[in-house]
Amino acid sequence: xxxxxxxxxxxxxxxxxxxxxxxxxxxxxxxxxxxxxxxxxxxxxxxxxxxxxxxxxxxxxxxxxxxxxxxxxxxxxxxxxxxxxxxxxxxxxxxxxxxxxxxxxxxxxxxxxxxxxxxxxxxxxxxxxxxxxxxxxx
Numbered sequence: 652x653x654x655x656x657x658x659x660x661x662x663x664x665x666x667x668x669x670x671x672x673x674x675x676x677x678x679x680x681x682x683x684x685x686x687x688x689x690x691x692x693x694x695x696x697x698x699x700x701x702x703x704x705x706x707x708x709x710x711x712x713x714x715x716x717x718x719x720x721x722x723x724x725x726x727x728x729x730x731x732x733x734x735x736x737x738x739x740x741x742x743x744x745x746x747x748x749x750x751x752x753x754x755x756x757x758x759x760x761x762x763x764x765x766x767x768x769x770x771x772x773x774x775x776x777x778x779x780x781x782x783x784x785x786x787x788x789x
Contacts, residue, residue, distance in 0.1 A: 663699060664723050668694040673739070674687060691707070721743050721757075743774065
């Protein structure tokens with residue numbers, strides 16, 4: 652069943668069958684929108700083994716597709732950021748930070764972004780196995 656879930660999840664990610672909702676993050680001091688946080692919403696359907704976004708992310712982590720998902724979300728958020736002019740925060744899974752090639756792919760995808768417009772937030776859904784290596788990548 653795990654291989655079936657992995658194929659289904661990879662198909663959803665590769666097919667871009669997810670939406671990003673953008674939640675404004677507002678300064679309490681002056682009530683000005685600082686940036687928008689991108690929130691993943693995978694498409695529902697008979698081939699999606701997850702019933703909600705958190706379960707989807709948990710399953711993605713369990714089958715080793717974290718970097719694939721994070722890069723797909725990053726690319727989608729960058730497109731929205733470039734179109735709208737807004738600053739965007741993207742959540743990155745701890746397991747992706749542990750992946751050897753992920754940081755380089757993230758930097759390549761974000762090339763040309765004005766500094767300070769893209770925020771990367773590390774999620775706490777999975778334990779980072781090699782904290783020293785993750786810290787060096789960050």
